[in-house]
Amino acid sequence: xxxxxxxxxPRTEGDPRPDTLGMRLAHRAMLRDVRRLTDLLQQVAAGRTxxxxxxxxxxxxxxxxxxxxxxxxHSAEDDALWPVLAASAGPSVDLAELSDDHAxxxxxxxxxxxxxxxxxxxxxxxxxxxxxxVDLAELxxTLEEHIADEEASVLxxxxxxxxxxxxxxxxxxxxxxxxxxxxxxxxxxxxTPEERATLVAEGGLAVRLMLALLVPPFRRRERRVFGG
Numbered sequence: 001x002x003x004x005x006x007x008x009x010p011r012t013e014g015d016p017r018p019d020t021l022g023m024r025l026a027h028r029a030m031l032r033d034v035r036r037l038t039d040l041l042q043q044v045a046a047g048r049t050x051x052x053x054x055x056x057x058x059x060x061x062x063x064x065x066x067x068x069x070x071x072x073x074h075s076a077e078d079d080a081l082w083p084v085l086a087a088s089a090g091p092s093v094d095l096a097e098l099s100d101d102h103a104x105x106x107x108x109x110x111x112x113x114x115x116x117x118x119x120x121x122x123x124x125x126x127x128x129x130x131x132x133x134v135d136l137a138e139l140x141x142t143l144e145e146h147i148a149d150e151e152a153s154v155l156x157x158x159x160x161x162x163x164x165x166x167x168x169x170x171x172x173x174x175x176x177x178x179x180x181x182x183x184x185x186x187x188x189x190x191x192t193p194e195e196r197a198t199l200v201a202e203g204g205l206a207v208r209l210m211l212a213l214l215v216p217p218f219r220r221r222e223r224r225v226f227g228g
Contacts, residue, residue, distance in 0.1 A: 018168075
């Protein structure tokens with residue numbers, strides 16, 4: 001575990017709690033996508049959905065961006081969040097098992113990227129389709145368990161021990177790594193109306209511009225990948 005980039009100021013009783021909505025939304029978007037990608041590839045593998053070469057390439061590209069997004073999320077936790085949380089919470093939080101999960105994810109993500117490329121090259125190859133579907137199902141099951149663990153242990157620890165200022169700095173570091181053209185439209189799909197109103201109110205013009213510029217082209221991409 002690396003040293004925090006700046007000294008931390010742990011939250012004390014009575015201080016405002018950091019808002020972890022952004023992390024919760026990232027988790028929701030991550031689970032939604034892995035579930036629908038798994039379902040799509042299982043449909044293709046079972047012969048219930050026909051995919052021509054152009055759509056296969058689109059699916060493979062989406063899978064690649066999704067794998068990059070998952071890697072970004074867990075590497076940002078390792079590099080930006082874990083050190084701050086460990087320094088703020090001390091021995092009351094144990095991140096070892098979650099860090100081990102992150103290390104185990106990378107080989108699976110690499111295998112899925114390779115499987116997606118094989119599927120794009122040979123969309124009619126039953127073995128290639130089945131292998132990708134199986135790997136995506138494994139990723140789905142892994143993420144469902146891992147995210148449940150994080151939301152049960154890490155998010156309450158952040159809210160209890162990390163100061164608002166330190167949490168804002170962590171979120172800023174994470175955003176710098178994000179591919180906003182992929183992340184923002186996916187988050188839009190998982191917010192409640194109340195959460196969307198809060199995000200727009202807090203983000204102001206910058207958020208409204210991002211939504212106007214990034215969501216429409218992403219919707220067209222989604223239709224090419226998932227149909228509809």
